Amino acid sequence: MDVRKVLVVEDSPTMRQLIVFALKRIRGLKISEANDGVDGLKKLSADTFDLILTDINMPIMDGLKLVSMVRNDPRYKEVPIVVITTEGAVEDRERALALGANEYITKPIQTTTILDTVKRLLA
Amino acid sequence: MGRNDDTKNPTNRGEEFLQVFKKGAEFTQELLKENEKLRYRLVGLEEALGKGPSDGSEDDAETLQLRQRVLELEREKEEILGRVKEIEEENEDFAHRYVEIEEENNMLANLYIASFQLHSTLDFKEVLQIILEIVINLIGAEEFGVLLLDEKTNRLEPVASEGLSTSDIPAVAIGRGIIGEAAQSGENYFIDSMAGYERNFEQPLVCIPLMIKDQNIGVIAIYKLLVQKDEFNSVDYELFTLLAGHAATAVFSSRLYSDSERKLSTIQGFIDLLTK
Numbered sequence: 001m002d003v004r005k006v007l008v009v010e011d012s013p014t015m016r017q018l019i020v021f022a023l024k025r026i027r028g029l030k031i032s033e034a035n036d037g038v039d040g041l042k043k044l045s046a047d048t049f050d051l052i053l054t055d056i057n058m059p060i061m062d063g064l065k066l067v068s069m070v071r072n073d074p075r076y077k078e079v080p081i082v083v084i085t086t087e088g089a090v091e092d093r094e095r096a097l098a099l100g101a102n103e104y105i106t107k108p109i110q111t112t113t114i115l116d117t118v119k120r121l122l123a
Numbered sequence: 124m125g126r127n128d129d130t131k132n133p134t135n136r137g138e139e140f141l142q143v144f145k146k147g148a149e150f151t152q153e154l155l156k157e158n159e160k161l162r163y164r165l166v167g168l169e170e171a172l173g174k175g176p177s178d179g180s181e182d183d184a185e186t187l188q189l190r191q192r193v194l195e196l197e198r199e200k201e202e203i204l205g206r207v208k209e210i211e212e213e214n215e216d217f218a219h220r221y222v223e224i225e226e227e228n229n230m231l232a233n234l235y236i237a238s239f240q241l242h243s244t245l246d247f248k249e250v251l252q253i254i255l256e257i258v259i260n261l262i263g264a265e266e267f268g269v270l271l272l273d274e275k276t277n278r279l280e281p282v283a284s285e286g287l288s289t290s291d292i293p294a295v296a297i298g299r300g301i302i303g304e305a306a307q308s309g310e311n312y313f314i315d316s317m318a319g320y321e322r323n324f325e326q327p328l329v330c331i332p333l334m335i336k337d338q339n340i341g342v343i344a345i346y347k348l349l350v351q352k353d354e355f356n357s358v359d360y361e362l363f364t365l366l367a368g369h370a371a372t373a374v375f376s377s378r379l380y381s382d383s384e385r386k387l388s389t390i391q392g393f394i395d396l397l398t399k
Contacts, residue, residue: 014240014256021236022229086259088351106351108263111229 004122005030005047009040009054009066010084015109019053019084022111026119037061041069049079051121053114056085056096064099071100080121084114230358233261234365241373245380250373251283254343257370259285261362263352264329264345266322268292270302271333271341271374279306279342286347293324297339305330306339311363317354322346329355331363333371340371 006029010016020031032047034040036058044052052070056063063083070076080102085092088106096104103117237257244250251269258264266286270279279302281292295302302325305312312330314320320328327344334340 012256012260014237014253015260017236017240018233018260021232086263086265086349088349107260107349108352109233109260111232112225 003028003030004050005032006051006053006118007032007034007040007043007049009034009037009052009058009063011036011055011058015055015107018109018111019114022109022114023118025115026122037063037066037069040066044070044076049076051080051082051118052076053082053084053118056083056087056092064096067096067099067101082114082117082121084109226358230362234362234369237261237366238369241369242376245377247374247377247381250370250377254370254374255283255285257366258343258345261366262345262359263349264347265349266347267327267343267345269341269343270295271378272297272306272339279303282341287322291324292344301326302330302342302344306332306342308332309334309337309339311360311367313355313360317348329363331367333367333374335368335371335375340375343367343370 006023008016008019008023008031010019010033016033020033023029023031032043032049034043037054038061040052040054041061043049052066054063054066063085067081067083070079070081081100082103082105083096083101084105084107085096086107087093093104102121105113105117237253240253240257241250244253254269258267264285266284268281268284268287268289270292271282272278273280277297279295279297281289281294283289284292295306297303298307301312309332311332312327314326314328317328324344324346327346328348329343329345331343331345332339333342
């Protein structure tokens with residue numbers, strides 16, 4: 001079985017654990033964690049990833065900045081990005097998608113939605 | 124000599140011929156009648172054969188068997204169709220049940236992580252931060268506060284909040300108003316209708332008492348949900364109740380630990396002062 005690598009960028013340890021715990025249900029995933037956008041970029045430069053899940057509201061570097069930087073880097077141009085956020089307004093969604101996010105999931109966390117989205121993007 | 128008689132009496136011969144002809148005609152008439160009778164009988168027999176009961180021939184027996192087999196097959200078909208319908212209904216039930224179990228499973232997994240995080244520290248501020256994260260990420264609240272019981276004043280004092288300033292949340296006396304009554308009774312409070320609701324510190328959308336057995340230590344009062352969260356589902360209600368218990372013990376133990384640490388530090392300082 002191919003191992004697929006997923007990077008979870010989330011500043012809240014509780015939320016990060018919730019996402020990681022949910023993702024562990026998908027077989028063959030190797031999950032890495034980052035505390036914020038800068039930490040996420042560090043992890044990206046040190047390894048290759050098949051998918052990125054990121055929050056928007058984070059200290060140091062927010063999720064939208066991370067999405068923008070990842071999309072402007074030719075190395076990660078094709079890596080799917082899923083945004084998971086509390087920001088539920090239409091303009092927030094459109095902004096994230098315009099910057100290059102592939103999917104936009106709003107909180108409260110819906111495990112089924114996250115799992116279905118990740119499976120679909122990794123298929 | 125007879126020949127001679129015949130030739131001699133032509134009148135007699137004519138009468139004899141007429142007699143024979145008449146007899147022939149009568150015989151013919153009788154034959155026609157007999158024929159007519161037979162034809163009637165034949166028609167009667169044909170009708171009897173066509174409509175009447177089986178005469179027990181092989182063809183009739185085979186037809187009868189085939190008819191019985193057809194009836195049996197029809198019955199079997201009806202039974203199978205009935206069973207298929209039952210199985211389809213069962214399948215639909217299983218599908219619904221699967222979704223329900225999946226949701227419960229997700230909820231339990233989330234609760235496991237939430238309680239694990241709550242009990243992962245004895246730092247009071249950290250516990251409060253984890254409570255805030257859980258209420259935002261799992262429940263989907265945008266504006267809410269955590270109020271803890273001050274046993275000296277018997278009032279619920281705000282200690283943490285999200286989406287609004289903690290100092291804006293008024294303290295509440297136990298037993299007074301919706302929040303005070305929820306804390307006293309230990310019963311969760313949910314507003315009847317969220318439609319048109321505007322933040323009111325006296326009347327939150329939801330008030331969850333933090334209980335350790337029968338002892339209340341505080342409440343979580345929610346004043347606004349995230350824009351994408353317009354109602355609570357059944358899982359939320361279970362989550363509220365289970366979460367309230369875990370949050371309560373985490374708050375209680377961390378506060379107890381903080382107090383004991385502070386006292387220990389004071390005593391240690393006093394001992395150091397005496398021994399030096």
